[in-house]
Amino acid sequence: MHTSRRAADFRRGVLDILPVLAAAAPIGLLWGTLAAARGLSPFEAWLTSATVFAGAAQFVAVDMWRDPLPLLLIVVTTLIVNVRHLLMGASLQRHLGDFSGPGRLLAMLMMTDESWAFAERKVLAEPLRPAYYFGVAGPMWLVWTAASLAGAVAGRTLGDPAVYGFDFAFSAMFIAILAGFWKGPRTAAVLATSAVSAALAKLAVPGAWYIIIGGVAGVIVAALLDNDVDADDADQRGESAAP
Amino acid sequence: MNDSLVTIAAIIGMALATWLTRVGGLFLMKGVTVKGRLKAALDALPPAVLMAVIAPTVLATGTAETLAAAITAMAALLRLPMIAVVAIGVAAVVALRAVL
Numbered sequence: 001m002h003t004s005r006r007a008a009d010f011r012r013g014v015l016d017i018l019p020v021l022a023a024a025a026p027i028g029l030l031w032g033t034l035a036a037a038r039g040l041s042p043f044e045a046w047l048t049s050a051t052v053f054a055g056a057a058q059f060v061a062v063d064m065w066r067d068p069l070p071l072l073l074i075v076v077t078t079l080i081v082n083v084r085h086l087l088m089g090a091s092l093q094r095h096l097g098d099f100s101g102p103g104r105l106l107a108m109l110m111m112t113d114e115s116w117a118f119a120e121r122k123v124l125a126e127p128l129r130p131a132y133y134f135g136v137a138g139p140m141w142l143v144w145t146a147a148s149l150a151g152a153v154a155g156r157t158l159g160d161p162a163v164y165g166f167d168f169a170f171s172a173m174f175i176a177i178l179a180g181f182w183k184g185p186r187t188a189a190v191l192a193t194s195a196v197s198a199a200l201a202k203l204a205v206p207g208a209w210y211i212i213i214g215g216v217a218g219v220i221v222a223a224l225l226d227n228d229v230d231a232d233d234a235d236q237r238g239e240s241a242a243p
Numbered sequence: 244m245n246d247s248l249v250t251i252a253a254i255i256g257m258a259l260a261t262w263l264t265r266v267g268g269l270f271l272m273k274g275v276t277v278k279g280r281l282k283a284a285l286d287a288l289p290p291a292v293l294m295a296v297i298a299p300t301v302l303a304t305g306t307a308e309t310l311a312a313a314i315t316a317m318a319a320l321l322r323l324p325m326i327a328v329v330a331i332g333v334a335a336v337v338a339l340r341a342v343l
Contacts, residue, residue: 019326044250051258061257069249075256082264084292089268091288094277108265113296120289165337168308171297172315172332179319181290194291198298214295215288222287223280 006131013118013135020114021139023169024055025147031058032151038065045152049145053112056208057081081208087215088116095119095128103130110137113170117177124180186225194218307339 028049035045040062052058057078064074089108096104107130115137122128181187198214205213277285301312315332323331 016325019329023329040250041247044247044254047251048254048257051254052261054261057257057261061253067246069253071249071253071256074253075260078257079260079264082261084296085261085264086267086271087288087292089265090271091268091285093269093272094285104269105266108269109262111265113293117289117293165333165340168300168311168336169329169333171300171308171312172329172336173325174293174297175301175312175315175332176319176325176328178290178293179316179322181293182320187290190287190291191294194294195298195302198295199302202299202303210299211292211295214298215292218291218294219284219287222291223284226280226283 006129009129009131010135013132013137014139016118017114017136017139020170020173021143023166023173024114024140025143026164026166027055028144028147029151029154031055031062032148032153033155034059034062034151035065035148036152036155038062039067040065040152042149042152046145046149049148050141052078053110053141053144054078054082055112055144060208077207084208084211084215085111087212088113092116092119095123098127099130099133107133107137110134110141112137112140114173115140117174121177121180186222189225190218190222193221305340305343307336307343311336311339 031049032042032045035048035058036042040048048058048061052061060077060081061074064070064077089111092107092111093104096107099107115133118136119128119133122132178191194214194217197217198210201210201213272285275281297312300308302309311332314335315328318328318331
């Protein structure tokens with residue numbers, strides 16, 4: 001009984017992530033070819049994808065890859081591009097009650113934008129179970145590392161993914177996930193604030209700070225709006241508060 | 244040899260920087276009672292960050308991307324399956340880029 005539920009959870013996770021894998025594979029291939037063009041060996045390209053496992057940061061890093069290697073700049077830029085994980089993890093860790101200690105650590109190390117988004121969508125309906133989470137995150141890791149390795153071995157440019165619209169697949173998927181968070185006008189206010197702040201920040205501030213700026217702006221609006229209806233909402237909040 | 248050592252050092256440095264951001268979230272809220280406005284803020288975090296990630300693509304790339312995002316949002320609000328929403332979005336952006 002318990003085992004079969006675990007298998008069903010895992011299968012559900014794999015099914016959810018499948019369309020993402022279809023988009024991630026060509027992008028991983030592309031990253032592998034770019035890495036090879038900058039002189040990374042297939043093993044080094046694989047090692048980067050296996051340990052860093054963060055597409056945006058990897059593309060930015062490969063873009064900065066030259067001789068002599070600006071080691072400190074690459075590491076600091078990676079940190080900045082990935083600072084959003086701190087915010088994502090702070091939210092996700094509230095839902096890891098069913099995870100063991102090592103499970104929590106592994107869940108965080110395998111967290112990507114995509115697996116995090118699916119996990120946050122899951123907890124809107126039911127508690128997050130480890131089998132589901134790793135059903136999402138595991139295949140993502142396998143496909144990303146395999147595609148990067150294949151790209152680095154092939155070592156030639158496969159063309160621009162924009163031609164096939166693959167570059168838009170992630171935006172489309174995030175829009176689909178966002179629809180699940182819709183709770184009325186307050187959500188609209190949060191999303192509008194986040195979108196406008198992030199777009200303006202992207203134009204004004206170099207690097208990936210726009211994600212943090214947009215996310216924090218949206219969260220501040222949510223907190224301010226909540227204050228207005230503090231009394232009305234007290235009951236609802238009481239019963240839904242996590243233990 | 245020296246070259247590949249520097250390369251491996253860069254990869255390890257990138258990995259450590261990323262792990263720091265990934266694991267840090269576990270400890271960021273440790274011992275904080277989550278209720279009231281703080282809970283509202285944390286609950287709003289996933290949609291706010293997701294929106295921020297795609298905002299430059301959706302709002303500041305071009306007309307094709309903005310229109311395709313609107314079409315994708317309509318498909319998503321119709322509660323179509325995710326794979327259908329993504330397929331519609333990708334098809335829309337390819338078509339609009341060809342036309343515009």
